[in-house]
Amino acid sequence: MNVFGHVISWPQLYGQLLIGLINGSFYALLSLGLAVIFGMLTIVNFAHGAFYMMGAFGAYFLLKLAGLDYWWALILSPFAIGAIGAIVERLFLKRLVGLDPLYSLLLTFGLALIFQGLFQNFFGASGLPYAIPKQLSGAYNLGFMFLPVYRGWVIVASMVVSFGTWLVIEKTKLGAYLRAATENPTMVRAFGINVPRMVTLTYGFGVALAAFAGVLAAPINQVRPGMGADIIAVVFAVVVIGGMGSIMGSILTGFVLGVVEGLTKVFYPEASNTVVFVIMAIVLLIRPAGLFGRAS
Amino acid sequence: MPEAAFAQTPAAVLKLKGLQAWYNESHILHGVDLDVREGELVTLLGRNGAGKTTTLKSIMGIVGKRSGSITFHDRELIHLSIDRIARLGVALCPEERAIFASLSVKENLFLPPEIAKTGAMTADRIFTLFPNLRERLSSGGGKLSGGEQQMLAIARILRTGARFLMLDEPTEGLAPVIIQQIGRTIAELKREGFTILLVEQNFRFAATIADRFFVMGHGRIIDAFANSELPGKMDMLHEALGV
Amino acid sequence: MSVRLEAPAIAADATARDRRANAIAFAVMVGLIVLAPFVAYPFFIMQALCFALFACAFNLLIGYVNLLSLGHAMFLGLASYVCAHAAKVWGLEPVSAIALGVAASAALGVVTGALAIRSIGIYFAMITVAFSQMVYFFCVEAPFTHGEDGIQAVPQGRALGLFDLSNPWILYVFVAIVFLFGFLAVQRTVNSPFGEILKAIRENEPRVISLGYRSMQYKLAAFSLSAAIAGLAGATKAIVAQNASLTDVSFAMSGEVVLMTLVGGMGTFYGPVIGAFIVVSMQNYLAQYGEWVTVIQGVVFVACVLVFRRGIVGELAARARISL
Numbered sequence: 001m002n003v004f005g006h007v008i009s010w011p012q013l014y015g016q017l018l019i020g021l022i023n024g025s026f027y028a029l030l031s032l033g034l035a036v037i038f039g040m041l042t043i044v045n046f047a048h049g050a051f052y053m054m055g056a057f058g059a060y061f062l063l064k065l066a067g068l069d070y071w072w073a074l075i076l077s078p079f080a081i082g083a084i085g086a087i088v089e090r091l092f093l094k095r096l097v098g099l100d101p102l103y104s105l106l107l108t109f110g111l112a113l114i115f116q117g118l119f120q121n122f123f124g125a126s127g128l129p130y131a132i133p134k135q136l137s138g139a140y141n142l143g144f145m146f147l148p149v150y151r152g153w154v155i156v157a158s159m160v161v162s163f164g165t166w167l168v169i170e171k172t173k174l175g176a177y178l179r180a181a182t183e184n185p186t187m188v189r190a191f192g193i194n195v196p197r198m199v200t201l202t203y204g205f206g207v208a209l210a211a212f213a214g215v216l217a218a219p220i221n222q223v224r225p226g227m228g229a230d231i232i233a234v235v236f237a238v239v240v241i242g243g244m245g246s247i248m249g250s251i252l253t254g255f256v257l258g259v260v261e262g263l264t265k266v267f268y269p270e271a272s273n274t275v276v277f278v279i280m281a282i283v284l285l286i287r288p289a290g291l292f293g294r295a296s
Numbered sequence: 297m298p299e300a301a302f303a304q305t306p307a308a309v310l311k312l313k314g315l316q317a318w319y320n321e322s323h324i325l326h327g328v329d330l331d332v333r334e335g336e337l338v339t340l341l342g343r344n345g346a347g348k349t350t351t352l353k354s355i356m357g358i359v360g361k362r363s364g365s366i367t368f369h370d371r372e373l374i375h376l377s378i379d380r381i382a383r384l385g386v387a388l389c390p391e392e393r394a395i396f397a398s399l400s401v402k403e404n405l406f407l408p409p410e411i412a413k414t415g416a417m418t419a420d421r422i423f424t425l426f427p428n429l430r431e432r433l434s435s436g437g438g439k440l441s442g443g444e445q446q447m448l449a450i451a452r453i454l455r456t457g458a459r460f461l462m463l464d465e466p467t468e469g470l471a472p473v474i475i476q477q478i479g480r481t482i483a484e485l486k487r488e489g490f491t492i493l494l495v496e497q498n499f500r501f502a503a504t505i506a507d508r509f510f511v512m513g514h515g516r517i518i519d520a521f522a523n524s525e526l527p528g529k530m531d532m533l534h535e536a537l538g539v
Numbered sequence: 540m541s542v543r544l545e546a547p548a549i550a551a552d553a554t555a556r557d558r559r560a561n562a563i564a565f566a567v568m569v570g571l572i573v574l575a576p577f578v579a580y581p582f583f584i585m586q587a588l589c590f591a592l593f594a595c596a597f598n599l600l601i602g603y604v605n606l607l608s609l610g611h612a613m614f615l616g617l618a619s620y621v622c623a624h625a626a627k628v629w630g631l632e633p634v635s636a637i638a639l640g641v642a643a644s645a646a647l648g649v650v651t652g653a654l655a656i657r658s659i660g661i662y663f664a665m666i667t668v669a670f671s672q673m674v675y676f677f678c679v680e681a682p683f684t685h686g687e688d689g690i691q692a693v694p695q696g697r698a699l700g701l702f703d704l705s706n707p708w709i710l711y712v713f714v715a716i717v718f719l720f721g722f723l724a725v726q727r728t729v730n731s732p733f734g735e736i737l738k739a740i741r742e743n744e745p746r747v748i749s750l751g752y753r754s755m756q757y758k759l760a761a762f763s764l765s766a767a768i769a770g771l772a773g774a775t776k777a778i779v780a781q782n783a784s785l786t787d788v789s790f791a792m793s794g795e796v797v798l799m800t801l802v803g804g805m806g807t808f809y810g811p812v813i814g815a816f817i818v819v820s821m822q823n824y825l826a827q828y829g830e831w832v833t834v835i836q837g838v839v840f841v842a843c844v845l846v847f848r849r850g851i852v853g854e855l856a857a858r859a860r861i862s863l
Contacts, residue, residue, distance in 0.1 A: 042661075044661040044665055092841065092845065095845060096844070096845075100605075101660060102601075102605075102607045102660065102661065102664070103844050103848065104844075105607070105661055105664060106797065106840060106843075106844050107840070107841055107844040107845070109609075109794060109797070109840060110836075110837045110838070110839075110840025110841040110843075110844065111837065111841060112837070113833050113834070113836050113837030113840060114834050114837030114838060115837075116833065117831065117832070117833030117835075117836075117837060118830075118834055120830040120833065121829065121830040121831060121834065173406070176399055176403045176407055177407070179396065179399055180398075180399055180403075182398070183396050183397065183398055184394055184396065186358055186378065187390065187394040187396075189377075189378040189382070190356050190358065190378055190379075190387075190388050190390075191379075191382055191387075191407065191408035191409065191453075191456070192379050192382035192383040192408065192409055192411050192456070193379055193382075193409065194379045229790065233668050233672035233790065234669075234672070236665040236668050236669050237665075237669040237672075239665065240662070240665055240666055240669060270680060273676040273680070274673050274676045276669075277670065277672060277676075278673070280666070280669050281654055281670075284657065284658075284666065285654060288657045288658060
């Protein structure tokens, strides 16, 4: 195949598609967490990238310090980082309720600097290795390409968690509380529900999603203090493209943009880092509220 | 004091003493005294801006700052948070109805958690009271007509076991035939033993169901009387309410 | 923040006091700029003045239109690259090279602004982050920026063919003039009828629209002007430091300018200047502690947001009941 003067082989195309789906898995989990938090707290969590990074470090610590393997990390690290998130909400974000949301944005921005700075201090800028769990090593032969098992697992795990979250929010009683409190928190409180506690837990859950993505990323990208800062701007672009209003929108946009990015790497590699931002500019021109967002 | 006129009778469920309330910097309630007794239907009358809605919201805990005393079954509410107050059995059906548009009718109806084991209405009983709701269970909350929204807003707080209901202008903006239906429903609720504090502009509607009236003006109670005294109060009401 | 609920007579008096206070503050600032090179390292002061100007540009948006741009480094950095390239490769004299840099940033401001200002609040902030990241990647890839190496050894040249900027004293005077020019441009803009409309948009945009103003055009003009002044700061910095690098387009730089303005006082004229000097000094003196600088910046951020939202100048002005 010859496109734009690049000679492209099929295996290369499949390979990039796969990488695109993997990146999309992370975009989806991260933008989903941002959307969940935004829905309840109407704040943009700039510390999201830092929590993602901390999730990966959580896995690393669990292994090095407690000897707990990947499967424990997959549960414990999001739980621990989510708890840190809940504490952050209680200690800091709660005090900013009623002020311009830009202040909470700046607060989370400051927190991101603190977390990232601390980790860079102790671990430098380079990456720490984290091995693929042995149950997920190796590769499947799909006939047209080899699929590393771990990569397939990341895609499946991300889809299951993303769609599971969507199901809980759209189809359960708990989700109904969340949606109702997003619309009118005072009224939900007037029904006897402790909305402030729900807000804290929601923030913790959004953060836990980021940490979960971080654990998934650890064996692929190494564990690096800067890993969150590198991905967060793209995730913001994903959120802007998808629109802040929709949970499903953030999931779908995440996966699709990952794939688009992967394809760009095949057909026009020079633009692969910027294609998401270009799409964002185009979407903003046509639909300022994003693809799935409600116009305000 | 108005309460002297009704000294003997069942115990007060709710008692306000010198209730003051503020929204941001503006002082809305300047010392409200009123009481609602077990099984009674009390109506708050008054012009727009007299403080009726603020009184209900203060009881629920939804105003920025309050002082004075609000006792509910002899328990002081003034320092409790909204959700704690709700869990004691106080339920509010707000003026704007507050149906959640992103939830289905069914989700709206079953959203408020049960706060008491006894006294809650069963879903079947609710559907007998509001037959329209059963047909619309799967519709989106935002798709209901005004009358349907009002019925859902009332139905929603009957399921929880709360026995003290505050209804804020349930007839506002509704067609006469719907108003009649709401009136019948409220009368039915009173028969079932609910204690109700109703805010109304439409005192002709209130006259058909209320036991007693409190009239508000400028953040205070300016008069209180029983339904039987209503005919003698008409001139005063016309003046106070501007109707 | 000015005190809004006073009687007209007092307000008029307050305006007179404000004017006097501002005149004194300006005189003190000029005096300090004149004295500074005798007590501190001139290169440090010049760098700080460039950042101060950058913060003033940023403050024009957050302080007076309530638009939080988290991508302002793109304007600083792009102008810096364009100016460095023009001076080094095309051999332009510094004033023309700076003008080209400013034009590039202003153009970038018009384009990104036209897309971003349709959103407000946090949405606007996220869009600016994304655009600045796009510019960052552009600067990583584009050949003329030399990627990780940046553009080094930028000649300082003769301004307008007359003033030799390689002489540190002449360079200092040049930078001081550029800074004062930019500072007064921001102040004039804010105090002009245009600025009054911007402030009205900040308070109540629908009302301004209903009065027949096209608020979008005003916001775009403010955004582009802010981009141009940020560009002026970046281009001048390229001449001062004789280089242009990825640091100036990075996300961290966008965060630093927010910090400068927040510490000094958003919506005050002098706050961003003081904030810039504090943040730049902090970086200089704490440089030996490596990444602790980032941690400390984060702590300052959090502390400012939680307990010191008016910033230094905002707090002083509020206590003295004046507007600075």
